[in-house]
Amino acid sequence: MNRFYLTTPIYYVNSTPHIGHAYTTIAADIIVRQHEQRGDDTFFLTGTDEHASKVYRVAEERGLDPKVFVDQIVEENWRPLAGRVGAEPDFFIRTTDEEHKRFVQDFIERLRENGHIYEGTYSGLYCVGHETFISEADLVDGKCPEHGTVPEYIEEQNWFFRLSDFQQQLLELYDERPDFVLPRFRYNEARSLIEAGLEDFSLSRQGQPWGVPIPWDPEQVTWVWVDALINYLSALTYARPGEDLRDVYWPEVRHLLGKDILRLHCVIWPALLLGAGYSVPKQIFVHGYLLLDDRKISKTLGNVIDPLDLTSVYGIDAVRFWAARSVSFGQDGTVSIESLHERYERELANDLGNLLSRTTAMLARYRDGRVPEGQNRLEPETLDAVSATVLERIDVFDITGALEAIWEVVRTLNKFVTDEKPWELAKDEANAAKLDDVLYTLVDGLRAVAVALAAYLPETSPRILEALGQPEDLAWENVAAGKTVPADGIEASAPLFPRIEAPATAA
Numbered sequence: 120m121n122r123f124y125l126t127t128p129i130y131y132v133n134s135t136p137h138i139g140h141a142y143t144t145i146a147a148d149i150i151v152r153q154h155e156q157r158g159d160d161t162f163f164l165t166g167t168d169e170h171a172s173k174v175y176r177v178a179e180e181r182g183l184d185p186k187v188f189v190d191q192i193v194e195e196n197w198r199p200l201a202g203r204v205g206a207e208p209d210f211f212i213r214t215t216d217e218e219h220k221r222f223v224q225d226f227i228e229r230l231r232e233n234g235h236i237y238e239g240t241y242s243g244l245y246c247v248g249h250e251t252f253i254s255e256a257d258l259v260d261g262k263c264p265e266h267g268t269v270p271e272y273i274e275e276q277n278w279f280f281r282l283s284d285f286q287q288q289l290l291e292l293y294d295e296r297p298d299f300v301l302p303r304f305r306y307n308e309a310r311s312l313i314e315a316g317l318e319d320f321s322l323s324r325q326g327q328p329w330g331v332p333i334p335w336d337p338e339q340v341t342w343v344w345v346d347a348l349i350n351y352l353s354a355l356t357y358a359r360p361g362e363d364l365r366d367v368y369w370p371e372v373r374h375l376l377g378k379d380i381l382r383l384h385c386v387i388w389p390a391l392l393l394g395a396g397y398s399v400p401k402q403i404f405v406h407g408y409l410l411l412d413d414r415k416i417s418k419t420l421g422n423v424i425d426p427l428d429l430t431s432v433y434g435i436d437a438v439r440f441w442a443a444r445s446v447s448f449g450q451d452g453t454v455s456i457e458s459l460h461e462r463y464e465r466e467l468a469n470d471l472g473n474l475l476s477r478t479t480a481m482l483a484r485y486r487d488g489r490v491p492e493g494q495n496r497l498e499p500e501t502l503d504a505v506s507a508t509v510l511e512r513i514d515v516f517d518i519t520g521a522l523e524a525i526w527e528v529v530r531t532l533n534k535f536v537t538d539e540k541p542w543e544l545a546k547d548e549a550n551a552a553k554l555d556d557v558l559y560t561l562v563d564g565l566r567a568v569a570v571a572l573a574a575y576l577p578e579t580s581p582r583i584l585e586a587l588g589q590p591e592d593l594a595w596e597n598v599a600a601g602k603t604v605p606a607d608g609i610e611a612s613a614p615l616f617p618r619i620e621a622p623a624t625a626a
C-alpha cells in the first residue's frame with residue numbers, strides 16, 4: 120500500500136489564525152483526502168509552534184505565564200482551526216508537548232555526537248517576526264522588508280551547527296532528485312541558495328527562559344526553528360500511543376509550506392536530518408501568498424481575514440473551493456471577499472447547484488423519481504481522462520489544475536442539458552429511450568463529479584450522492600462512467616448553495 124504522510128507548517132500562536140494559515144491547512148487536507156480516495160495509507164499532521172520569542176513577549180505583555188497563555192490560545196483558536204475549515208488531521212502536535220521536547224533534546228544530542236556542533240559567538244541582527252537572523256543586506260531603510268520592524272542586535276555565546284559541511288551533500292541530493300522541491304522554480308531557488316554557500320548557524324539562544332533547554336547547557340534554549348522543524352519527526356513517536364510511526368511513515372513525508380519559509384525547509388531541515396542520521400523527506404511543496412490589495416495577508420500588516428467570518432457566511436466547502444480555485448496553487452494571488460461571493464454564485468450555486476436541482480427535478484417529474492437505466496452519452500473517455508488528470512495534478516500538488524479538470528465536466532454536463540433539451544424530449548413518448556439516456560447521463564456524470572469533488576467539498580459531495588440515490592462510496596475508481604446504481608424515490612432537491620446577500624463593499 121502506498122504511504123502518504125503530509126505536514127502543514129506548525130503555526131505561531133502569538134495571535135489567532137487568519138485565512139493565510141487556513142490556506143495551507145485546506146490545501147493539505149484536499150491533498151490528503153484525495154490520496155485516501157486512491158486507497159493510500161495516509162497520515163496528516165498539523166500543530167503549533169509555541170516557543171517563539173514573539174509568543175513569549177505577547178504572554179509577558181498580558182501578564183500571563185507563557186504556558187498559561189499558549190494553552191489558552193491553542194485550545195481556543197488553533198486546535199479548532201482544522202475542523203473549522205473541514206480538515207481532519209490525524210494528529211495535532213504542540214511543541215510544548217513533553218514528548219516533543221525530549222525528542223528535540225535527543226536529536227540535538229545526536230548532532231553533537233556526530234560532530235556537527237561547536238561553541239562560538241554570534242553577533243548580528245535578529246528579526247523577531249521571522250524568528251531568524253537577518254543580514255544587513257536584506258534590510259530596507261534599516262527595517263525587515265516583510266515585517267516593517269527594526270531587527271534587534273544580538274551578541275551572545277551560542278552553540279553552532281556546521282551547516283557549511285553539508286553543501287556538497289545537499290547539492291548531490293538536489294541533483295539526484297529533481298522533484299525534491301516543487302514547483303520547479305522553487306527547486307531552482309533552493310538550489311541557488313545552497314550553491315551560493317552555506318554559513319554555520321547558531322542553534323541556541325541565550326538568556327531566554329522559554330524554549331527547549333540545550334541538554335548539555337541548560338542556560339541556553341534551542342533556537343525555535345530547530346525545535347519547530349523537528350516536530351515532523353517527533354510527532355511520529357507519540358501520535359499513536361505504543362507505536363513508533365517513524366517505521367511506517369518516515370521518510371515517506373511531504374511538507375507543504377509557504378514561500379517565506381523555503382530556506383528553513385529546503386536547506387536547513389535536510390541538513391539537520393542528515394546530521395542526525397535520518398533520511399531526508401520525500402518532497403517539499405512551496406506555495407505562494409494570498410494577497411489582499413497586493414500585500415501579504417499577515418497579522419503584522421494588520422489586514423487579516425478571519426476564516427471563521429467566511430465559513431460562517433459561505434460554509435466550509437465554499438471557502439475550500441475558493442482557496443483551491445481562485446489562486447493557482449504555488450503562485451501568489453490576490454483574493455477578496457467579492458471574489459469568493461462571485462465564485463459562490465456563478466460556479467457553486469449556478470454551475471453545480473442548479474445542475475443537481477434540474478436533474479433531480481426532471482427525474483421526479485418525468486420518471487416518477489426513478490433513475491432510469493440507460494447509457495452514459497458523454498464521450499466514453501471523458502471521465503477516464505479527468506480521473507487520470509486529477510491524479511497526475513495532485514501528484515504535483517496542483518490542487519487548482521485538478522479542480523479545473525473536474526469543473527470542465529460540470530461545464531460539459533451543463534452544455535449537455537442545454538443541447539439535449541430533455542424538456543422537449545419529454546413532450547413525446549416516442550423519445551422515451553432517448554430521454555432515459557439523457558437523464559442517466561446527467562445522474563452518472565453528476566455522481567462521478569461528486570466523487571471527484573469529495574476532497575474539495577467534503578460536506579457537499581455526500582449530499583449530491585444522496586440526492587441522486589447513490590451510495591456514499593468515495594473510492595476513486597468510481598470516477599468513471601456507468602457506475603450509477605438503480606434508485607428511486609428521488610425528489611427535487613433543495614439548493615446545494617442557497618442565495619447569500621452580496622457583501623457590503625468597503626467604503
Ligand code: MSP
Binds near residue numbers: 129
Ligand atoms: N512557525 C513557523 C513554521 C514552522 S514549521 C516547522 C511559521 N508559522 S506561521 O504561522 O507564521 O506561518 C505558517 C504558514 O502559514 C506558512 O506556510 C506561511 O507561509 C503561511 N501563511 C501565512 N500567511 C500567509 C498568506 N498570507 N498566504 C499564504 N500563506 C501564508 O512560519
